[in-house]
Amino acid sequence: MTVFLDQYRKAQTPEQTHFCPGCGHGNLLRYVDEALCALGCEARAIWVSPVGCGGLTDAYLSVSHILSAHGRASAVGTAVKRLHPDAVVIVSQGDGDLASIGFLEALHAANRGECLTVFFVNNANFAMTGGQMAPTTLLGQVSATTPGGRQFSEHGAPLKVCELFNQLEGPAFIARVAIGSERQIAEARRVIHRAVRNQVESRGYSFVEILSPCPSNWHCTPAEARDRVAEVMTQTYPLGIFRDADRSDMISARQRVTPYDPARVRAPFEALARPVTVQDPAPVRLNRPMSVCCAGFGGQGVLTLGRLIARIGLASGLNATWIPSYGPEMRGGSANCFVRLQESPVSTPIVDCPDVVIAMNQPALDRFASRAAADGVILYDSDVAAVTGDISARCVGIPATSCAAAAGLAQAANLVMLRAFLEHADITIDWDAVIGCLPERFGAEMSRLA
Ligand code: SF4
Numbered sequence: 538m539t540v541f542l543d544q545y546r547k548a549q550t551p552e553q554t555h556f557c558p559g560c561g562h563g564n565l566l567r568y569v570d571e572a573l574c575a576l577g578c579e580a581r582a583i584w585v586s587p588v589g590c591g592g593l594t595d596a597y598l599s600v601s602h603i604l605s606a607h608g609r610a611s612a613v614g615t616a617v618k619r620l621h622p623d624a625v626v627i628v629s630q631g632d633g634d635l636a637s638i639g640f641l642e643a644l645h646a647a648n649r650g651e652c653l654t655v656f657f658v659n660n661a662n663f664a665m666t667g668g669q670m671a672p673t674t675l676l677g678q679v680s681a682t683t684p685g686g687r688q689f690s691e692h693g694a695p696l697k698v699c700e701l702f703n704q705l706e707g708p709a710f711i712a713r714v715a716i717g718s719e720r721q722i723a724e725a726r727r728v729i730h731r732a733v734r735n736q737v738e739s740r741g742y743s744f745v746e747i748l749s750p751c752p753s754n755w756h757c758t759p760a761e762a763r764d765r766v767a768e769v770m771t772q773t774y775p776l777g778i779f780r781d782a783d784r785s786d787m788i789s790a791r792q793r794v795t796p797y798d799p800a801r802v803r804a805p806f807e808a809l810a811r812p813v814t815v816q817d818p819a820p821v822r823l824n825r826p827m828s829v830c831c832a833g834f835g836g837q838g839v840l841t842l843g844r845l846i847a848r849i850g851l852a853s854g855l856n857a858t859w860i861p862s863y864g865p866e867m868r869g870g871s872a873n874c875f876v877r878l879q880e881s882p883v884s885t886p887i888v889d890c891p892d893v894v895i896a897m898n899q900p901a902l903d904r905f906a907s908r909a910a911a912d913g914v915i916l917y918d919s920d921v922a923a924v925t926g927d928i929s930a931r932c933v934g935i936p937a938t939s940c941a942a943a944a945g946l947a948q949a950a951n952l953v954m955l956r957a958f959l960e961h962a963d964i965t966i967d968w969d970a971v972i973g974c975l976p977e978r979f980g981a982e983m984s985r986l987a
Pocket of ligand 1: 555556557559560561562590660664665750751752753754
């Protein structure tokens with residue numbers, strides 16, 4: 538039995554792969570296919586492909602398949618294996634993909650000893666993109682980007698990934714094989730089978746580097762390319778098994794990842810998306826469409842303040858948008874959000890000139906005061922900020938921090954600013970309806986601040 542498809546989708550003809558004649562990728566697919574079938578695990582196989590010439594595996598093998606972003610196959614393989622520990626996860630990556638773009642991910646997967654089987658196809662160039670120099674390009678080798686040949690002084694030495702990975706404690710099995718001479722190919726087939734078996738037996742991370750001919754970019758015949766692998770590449774990249782250990786204790790001690798439960802993921806989003814009931818009477822009525830900017834430090838409840846304003850708008854039967862902006866400085870750095878309220882549909886949540894700016898610290902006031910609409914209003918916490926310079930909008934200082942503290946709600950300066958917003962914005966309000974439409978905790982605290 539084989540998992541090779543009868544007809545090759547995505548190839549130029551149904552009978553022909555997209556690989557160039559003499560390419561080593563086909564050998565890898567064939568030998569992994571044989572190993573999966575011989576070990577009876579083809580139904581459990583998940584192949585993680587790279588970007589590059591090895592990226593169309595799903596066209597040839599009827600196993601589950603994920604095409605990862607460039608260089609990320611080892612990281613994707615890690616996630617798949619952790620979530621599906623019973624799967625046999627095959628990661629294949631070329632030398633541009635693994636040794637250059639995704640080297641960090643590959644290195645850390647090896648270091649963590651992920652229970653993966655990683656096949657690293659080394660043909661000493663970025664093949665799919667036209668034969669540029671890769672980290673593995675040989676010294677003196679002519680490539681699209683080294684027309685004079687790779688120079689040690691300019692480009693450094695070829696990267697020997699097996700030797701590097703052999704410095705790590707995590708891997709169980711590290712080997713380098715070649716699609717060169719008949720004897721080397723036979724050994725490659727044996728080692729590939731062994732690397733797949735290692736995962737079936739949960740022995741740990743297996744890494745096999747495959748020196749592979751690339752006749753198209755080496756500008757030679759398939760036979761010459763194989764000779765070059767056998768006689769030239771192996772001078773730089775010696776063949777052999779670098780590590781043969783058993784890390785099954787490490788794998789069995791590993792925590793199992795909680796299986797994916799769509800209901801757990803959906804629940805918080807459903808809570809967020811729960812529609813707000815429109816109140817009668819409306820908590821607020823607008824005299825005109827309104828845009829609001831709430832800004833301050835992360836942790837001051839700035840984003841919550843914006844959400845509450847949007848909620849009051851929704852409860853009033855208005856259309857509302859809320860868009861937050863915060864970065865890695867979520868705690869202590871700047872945070873801001875923009876809210877739009879209007880009767881007609883909102884075409885964009887982006888706000889350039891807010892009608893109301895609510896600034897809860899000096900940096901927020903400095904940053905957003907000049908952006909307020911000329912006929913707008915700026916509400917700022919006068920306990921911690923002061924207006925400087927010429928501001929055309931009306932500025933109102935609110936002692937929010939001290940008011941909240943006096944009410945025994947030190948964390949509720951944002952609710953003081955919400956009250957100020959309701960009082961100073963160009964709207965008509967119904968206080969009881971406002972309190973009634975807020976989540977219970979916020980409604981109670983707002984009543985205490987009154
Ligand atoms: S360019 Fe090289 S690696 Fe890519 S398919 Fe052709 S021979 Fe194989």
